Amino acid sequence: MTDSLTVRDNRTGAEYEIPITDGTIRAADLGQIKAADDQPGLATYDPGFVNTASCRSAVTYIDGEAGILEYRGYPIEQLAEKSSFLEVAYLLIHGDLPSKEQYDDWVHHITYHTFVHENVKAFMQGFRYDAHPMGMLMASVGALSTFYPEASNIADPDNRHIQIVRMIAKMPTLGAWAFRHAQGKPYIYPDNELNYSENFLSMLFKMSETKYDADPRIAKALDTLFILHADHEQNCSTNAVRSVGSSQVDPYSAVAAGIGALFGPLHGGANEAVLKMLRRIGNKSEIPAFIDGVKNGNERLMGFGHRVYKNFDPRATIIKKACDDVFEVTGVNPLLEVAKELEKIALEDEYFIKRKLYPNVDFYSGLIYEALEFPPEMFTVLFAIGRTPGWLAQWLELVQDKEQKIARPKQIYTGQRQLDFVPAEVRWA
Numbered sequence: 001m002t003d004s005l006t007v008r009d010n011r012t013g014a015e016y017e018i019p020i021t022d023g024t025i026r027a028a029d030l031g032q033i034k035a036a037d038d039q040p041g042l043a044t045y046d047p048g049f050v051n052t053a054s055c056r057s058a059v060t061y062i063d064g065e066a067g068i069l070e071y072r073g074y075p076i077e078q079l080a081e082k083s084s085f086l087e088v089a090y091l092l093i094h095g096d097l098p099s100k101e102q103y104d105d106w107v108h109h110i111t112y113h114t115f116v117h118e119n120v121k122a123f124m125q126g127f128r129y130d131a132h133p134m135g136m137l138m139a140s141v142g143a144l145s146t147f148y149p150e151a152s153n154i155a156d157p158d159n160r161h162i163q164i165v166r167m168i169a170k171m172p173t174l175g176a177w178a179f180r181h182a183q184g185k186p187y188i189y190p191d192n193e194l195n196y197s198e199n200f201l202s203m204l205f206k207m208s209e210t211k212y213d214a215d216p217r218i219a220k221a222l223d224t225l226f227i228l229h230a231d232h233e234q235n236c237s238t239n240a241v242r243s244v245g246s247s248q249v250d251p252y253s254a255v256a257a258g259i260g261a262l263f264g265p266l267h268g269g270a271n272e273a274v275l276k277m278l279r280r281i282g283n284k285s286e287i288p289a290f291i292d293g294v295k296n297g298n299e300r301l302m303g304f305g306h307r308v309y310k311n312f313d314p315r316a317t318i319i320k321k322a323c324d325d326v327f328e329v330t331g332v333n334p335l336l337e338v339a340k341e342l343e344k345i346a347l348e349d350e351y352f353i354k355r356k357l358y359p360n361v362d363f364y365s366g367l368i369y370e371a372l373e374f375p376p377e378m379f380t381v382l383f384a385i386g387r388t389p390g391w392l393a394q395w396l397e398l399v400q401d402k403e404q405k406i407a408r409p410k411q412i413y414t415g416q417r418q419l420d421f422v423p424a425e426v427r428w429a
């Protein structure tokens with residue numbers, strides 16, 4: 001068997017042999033296929049990159065058919081159960097699990113970089129009282145590039161490393177402050193004696209007490225949720241980080257672009273949309289009418305379907321378990337009943353079966369977040385905090401990959417050409 005593709009161009013009768021490597025052909029190899037010498041070479045048309053690999057990556061493996069998700073080769077189920085978010089962050093960034101010494105050093109560094117410059121606080125306080133926390137997060141992460149101008153020196157490994165530590169460390173601070181801002185409450189400084197998720201909970205919810213004492217079950221559930229969201233190979237926001245990063249801009253600007261992508265309802269905003277949908281449905285008796293509307297194409301069943309997972313989303317299974325732990329502390333969210341019934345009905349319905357639509361990670365995460373008293377606008381912020389190590393691991397891979405170039409897709413031009421410009425005074429006369 002030869003690892004190549006023989007292509008016959010029926011316009012000219014010419015044949016070409018194109019090498020196949022790792023199940024792909026190089027799109028640039030198609031450029032030699034031309035209808036005539038003075039014509040442009042053949043290109044591929046792939047809106048949404050549904051069948052185009054943009055990079056080689058050793059960070060995350062997904063088998064959508066089998067419902068497998070692995071970070072650096074380790075199954076998500078094992079990491080969620082036995083690891084911690086900061087250990088997973090280390091794994092994603094460094095490619096391997098840490099020794100005890102490496103882990104302690106990593107945690108120490110992250111912990112001692114949680115504070116931000118006081119001007120960041122002043123800057124955040126300048127937002128309108130009702131500013132969306134995701135907009136605040138995106139702007140403040142972008143603004144960090146002005147506090148660390150040396151971050152633009154992306155060729156220096158030590159410099160890259162300190163920016164990575166800073167970003168993972170400061171993300172909860174910025175996220176918590178965006179949350180406090182909307183409530184008109186004072187911003188709470190980090191507490192270096194707490195672990196990552198306890199510290200985040202403290203910055204979110206602490207009032208006049210000297211020390212915020214988070215329920216360990218809640219802190220653990222949050223840590224697990226961060227692990228589940230830590231990376232997901234070439235999704236929309238990671239692609240945004242890589243695309244913007246390919247211009248060799250500093251990592252704060254690249255991650256700010258990722259946050260922008262994550263803000264959209266088809267990506268990170270889906271769990272907020274799930275909750276709104278569940279509230280609108282209200283009770284179980286309304287579900288059949290709602291499902292009919294989805295099948296008639298009036299709207300989508302939010303939290304269902306995935307570009308990659310076509311049998312089940314392994315993260316959804318873990319989240320369902322985390323739901324039970326959280327509800328043990330907070331009491332059951334009444335919308336859980338609606339969600340469970342909706343899932344049951346949809347999974348038995350021909351429309352969803354035929355299209356391989358299953359609950360994704362967002363179907364249940366919103367219910368947990370709500371039980372933790374987060375308003376829906378905060379859900380995507382939590383996602384962004386979890387995804388930060390993944391974005392940075394992918395960015396790190398990008399900037400060290402000699403094959404990468406500035407992202408610059410082709411287009412198929414459909415507009416007019418060679419019009420004669422008529423000046424306004426003539427057109428409007």
Ligand SMILES: CC(C)(COP(=O)(O)OP(=O)(O)OC[C@H]1O[C@@H](n2cnc3c(N)ncnc32)[C@H](O)[C@@H]1OP(=O)(O)O)[C@@H](O)C(=O)NCCC(=O)NCCS
Binds near residue numbers: 299300302306361
């Ligand atoms: C995630 C998502 C964007 C993936 O989209 P995709 O891979 O581009 O799939 P398509 O949009 O091509 O959908 C394929 C078919 O399933 C249908 N479909 C996909 N998701 C659906 C949903 N959630 N509800 C109802 N129908 C859905 C589409 O209408 C389409 O049907 P058709 O073939 O009759 O036209 C999509 O499933 C979706 O919008 N889900 C809801 C939002 C969500 O939960 N996002 C979070 C992702 S983690």
